[in-house]
Amino acid sequence: MGTERRTPLDRRRVADTALKLLNEVGLDGLTLRAIARELDVKAPALYWHFKDKRALLDEMATEMYRRMVAGTALDPDDTWRERLLKANRGLRAALLGYRDGAKVFSGSRFTGVEHAEQLEDSLRLLTAAGFSLPQAVRAFTTVYLYTLGFVTEEQGVQPPPDERSEGFDLMEERARRLAGYPLAAAAGAELFTDHDRHFEEGLALLIEGIGVRYGLG
Template identity: 30%
Template sequence: MTPRPPASERLDRAEVLSVALAIADADGLEAVTLRRIATSFGVTPMALYWHFKDKDALLDALVERALDEIDLSDSDEADLRTVITAILRVLRDHPALADIMPIRIMRTDAGIDVAEQLVGLLRTDGHSPVAAAQLSIFLLNGLIGLVTRQPGEPGVADPSMRETLLSTKRTRLKSLSPQAYPHLTETADFFLELPDEKEYYKQGLTLLLNAARPAP
């Protein structure tokens, strides 16, 4: 009888990443541990080292897995709005990865492809090499901020902590005097939750695109 291959060789890398990404989407990045992933496959954590030497390598792979969802197959015709909208879609689908994108995006092939596309479009718009590089960073950070600093989302993984922070913010805003703070009391609800998510992201994208326009 042919010997059964070791567990590490039986694991499919793409499937492991899909499970890890699902954990991140559901429970946040802190929940993504080699032990938890291994348990999902009924193997020991050591089996995962065949594919990822440590958690740092796993996080790089997760970022690449998410960025692979950006379809640039028609990149020759894509404009700046199309590309940053595609990036935003990935960030919204996988918000747990948003904060680690800046440091890891250039460590992945998919991230290099996205960065090349973004900088190229900014160069085509007339920006200098330095300005295009800097603007690409501003745009990425702006997109991340739209997702991770969305009103009503304090940016912490723990649900109870999130609710505590939001409750404290609500109490503070609702206690303000309308006479002393007429504008904040009028708009307090908008700082606590989104009245229109579609409009929020539409305005955010428009703001970023207008800021990326070359100076006359």
């Protein structure tokens, strides 16, 4: 009787499976037991690699980052504005590639040092443009946190498909509930539609503000 050799279980394989399952069940439905079932192993086998779900989320965020930067090269001729724009557009696109992607990424601690190369390069570019190191760090992290928060809200606006009633319309429901508050009701179109445009406008506001604050063109 032939035997089939299983692919060895390691951190990367567990994280890859978890990311695939994330798109199906969302963060709340992602359990170590469900991941183990996908891998056809017993749940205790995962504890050899991850002590708890938080440790797994850290590895998932790291894998998301690896995929985001794979095959991309930083342009040494970027201005500091171009670098912040490119980095955060790329981050948003990467987070939107996963259900609850921003929630997974938020608060996670990278398990490797892959992020350090791009961070080093960006901080070097900003300081060469006239930022002090503290200013460069503040500019970089402020725009990063804007992107993370924006995508968290963007992904949380609509109920997931499996929780959405037939014919559900967010704007209609919101207008009905806020009928007594006409400005707040009308603001819904600005808050909850055309996310691409709103992200770009917010990003431009932040970057312009950084330039004014630090006196940099």
